[in-house]
Amino acid sequence: MDTTHHPYPSAAPPPAAPRREASAAPPGAPAATGAREHLLDPSGLDRYRSAVAQGVERVARHVAAAQKPATGADPAALQRAVDAVDLDAPLGEVAPALDELEQLYLRDAVWFHHPTYLAHLNCPVVLPAVLGETVIAAVNSSLDTWDQSSGATHVERRLVRWTADRLGLPATADGVFTSGGTQSNLQGLLLARDEACDRLRAQHPDARLPELLGRLRVLVSEVGHFSTTTACRLLGLGEDAVIAVPVDDAMRMRPDALQRALTDCAQRGLVPAAVVATAGTTDFGSIDPLARVGALAERAGAWFHVDAAYGGGLITSRRRRHLLDGIDRADSVTVDFHKTFFQPVSSSVLLVRDSASLRHVAHHADYLNPEPELLLDAGLPVAPDQVGKSLQTTRRFDALKLWLTLRVMGADAVGDLVDAVIDTASAAHRVLAADPRLDVVVAPELSTLVFTFRPGAGPHAHLGPLELDRLVRRVRASVGNEGRAVLGGTTVRGRAHLKLTLLNPATTVEHVREVIALVHEHAERLLLEDEPLVLDEEPVGATA
Numbered sequence: 001m002d003t004t005h006h007p008y009p010s011a012a013p014p015p016a017a018p019r020r021e022a023s024a025a026p027p028g029a030p031a032a033t034g035a036r037e038h039l040l041d042p043s044g045l046d047r048y049r050s051a052v053a054q055g056v057e058r059v060a061r062h063v064a065a066a067q068k069p070a071t072g073a074d075p076a077a078l079q080r081a082v083d084a085v086d087l088d089a090p091l092g093e094v095a096p097a098l099d100e101l102e103q104l105y106l107r108d109a110v111w112f113h114h115p116t117y118l119a120h121l122n123c124p125v126v127l128p129a130v131l132g133e134t135v136i137a138a139v140n141s142s143l144d145t146w147d148q149s150s151g152a153t154h155v156e157r158r159l160v161r162w163t164a165d166r167l168g169l170p171a172t173a174d175g176v177f178t179s180g181g182t183q184s185n186l187q188g189l190l191l192a193r194d195e196a197c198d199r200l201r202a203q204h205p206d207a208r209l210p211e212l213l214g215r216l217r218v219l220v221s222e223v224g225h226f227s228t229t230t231a232c233r234l235l236g237l238g239e240d241a242v243i244a245v246p247v248d249d250a251m252r253m254r255p256d257a258l259q260r261a262l263t264d265c266a267q268r269g270l271v272p273a274a275v276v277a278t279a280g281t282t283d284f285g286s287i288d289p290l291a292r293v294g295a296l297a298e299r300a301g302a303w304f305h306v307d308a309a310y311g312g313g314l315i316t317s318r319r320r321r322h323l324l325d326g327i328d329r330a331d332s333v334t335v336d337f338h339k340t341f342f343q344p345v346s347s348s349v350l351l352v353r354d355s356a357s358l359r360h361v362a363h364h365a366d367y368l369n370p371e372p373e374l375l376l377d378a379g380l381p382v383a384p385d386q387v388g389k390s391l392q393t394t395r396r397f398d399a400l401k402l403w404l405t406l407r408v409m410g411a412d413a414v415g416d417l418v419d420a421v422i423d424t425a426s427a428a429h430r431v432l433a434a435d436p437r438l439d440v441v442v443a444p445e446l447s448t449l450v451f452t453f454r455p456g457a458g459p460h461a462h463l464g465p466l467e468l469d470r471l472v473r474r475v476r477a478s479v480g481n482e483g484r485a486v487l488g489g490t491t492v493r494g495r496a497h498l499k500l501t502l503l504n505p506a507t508t509v510e511h512v513r514e515v516i517a518l519v520h521e522h523a524e525r526l527l528l529e530d531e532p533l534v535l536d537e538e539p540v541g542a543t544a
């Protein structure tokens with residue numbers, strides 16, 4: 001087979017074609033029987049190949065067949081089907097289990113590769129990362145310690161370094177992969193809290209911890225991600241510790257408002273533990289003025305965390321890297337690879353400016369990563385470990401997906417995909433802005449478009465604000481139920497809006513035109529229907 005001209009030659013053997021592995025079982029290995037035949041081991045490599053190949057085949061079949069991003073399946077019907085499965089009566093083989101899975105899941109799956117899936121920050125996945133995922137699952141390394149991961153630890157460290165370099169962080173930077181932006185933000189804010197506590201304790205050696213925590217505040221723009229608030233709850237600061245800083249018309253944090261909030265903190269004896277800037281807000285893709293916000297945070301003695309869960313992909317862009325200018329001032333940064341790096345869920349990283357700050361999560365468990373002195377004393381080598389940098393213990397080798405992505409495609413190719421979706425978003429913005437029936441909230445810096453029906457215009461001219469809000473929500477549900485497109489929705493200044501999140505390079509302006517035509521079509525149909533404009537349920541549950 002000539003593989004030189006094909007990046008993805010079809011190398012999988014035909015499914016379920018039993019071949020004898022010449023070198024499979026080591027001499028003396030017992031025959032795989034019963035339960036043991038389901039283990040991945042040298043005696044079962046044909047089964048391993050067959051199982052994976054069959055799974056790949058089923059997914060490929062559904063990807064090929066999916067005419068729509070969603071089927072609008074009835075949640076209750078799917079629940080009945082799932083509940084009807086007898087989990088204590090196994091099927092024994094892969095094929096019938098996959099048949100069943102098709103009915104329960106694949107047939108009605110929501111497909112992010114489909115160009116009219118525009119709801120949330122979900123991406124189509126790049127093949128090197130999918131390949132990585134299969135390797136991760138089969139080898140099953142755990143990144144906490146060297147003796148469970150070996151080279152994987154170095155691969156993760158290289159990618160932490162690579163990302164830090166691209167962000168412009170200094171040589172002292174370090175970090176760790178996490179399960180997502182929520183966890184990265186939690187860890188960033190944990191470090192911020194503990195740094196602030198250390199400083200306060202130095203000034204007030206007799207103060208009790210609850211007193212100190214009660215004085216801490218975290219400042220984030222009013223359109224920042226809710227995980228900042230969640231983190232404050234988990235960190236014992238409480239929701240009330242969050243100060244929402246107003247944004248400008250472009251949905252970016254206002255430095256003057258931040259300055260006022262910081263001054264106010266100082267006057268009330270409160271301590272700004274962290275200022276969180278967002279590089280790519282979830283709803284609008286807006287990027288806070290990082291350099292100015294960072295400078296104000298520094299002057300106030302606050303930790304500067306940048307939530308670049310969404311905008312982090314810009315570090316690969318050859319045309320838009322400058323949008324992140326100022327991010328190099330950050331004390332910590334969140335980047336979600338499972339958004340703008342086209343990686344399968346999950347993959348995220350928390351980076352810190354100064355590796356020493358990771359001491360706040362360090363722990364030495366005798367069974368896992370004993371104190372280096374203990375090892376040296378015993379004449380044992382001190383091996384590198386990541387567990388001392390992480391909130392997790394057992395941890396996936398998610399870094400492998402990014403590694404294979406960079407090694408096969410390269411960062412420029414990722415950046416070209418990022419640029420492509422942003423280009424499409426700005427072209428689509430022109431389409432929406434030219435529609436007299438619509439109001440678009442803001443021209444996109446990244447790839448989301450948020451809009452609503454213009455009050456007093458078009459076929460809905462007679463609707464008041466509340467009726468218009470209901471119409472917007474019903475249109476979203478109605479489009480989603482039909483499944484030809486999946487839209488996002490959000491609330492802006494108290495009013496219901498629709499949202500298009502463009503994270504698929506296959507989505508064109510033409511697709512967006514089609515979706516907007518659908519929106520108007522459904523709105524007109526709903527207006528003709530006589531039933532009151534009441535919405536019971538949101539069509540899609542996720543928020544990211």
Ligand SMILES: *Cc1c(COP(=O)(O)O)cnc(C)c1O
Pocket residue numbers: 121179180181182183185225227278280281282307308309310336348544
């Ligand atoms: C998506 C997102 C998060 C949360 O990340 P998860 O990976 O979903 O946990 C945090 N912040 C922003 C700005 C996001 O867009």
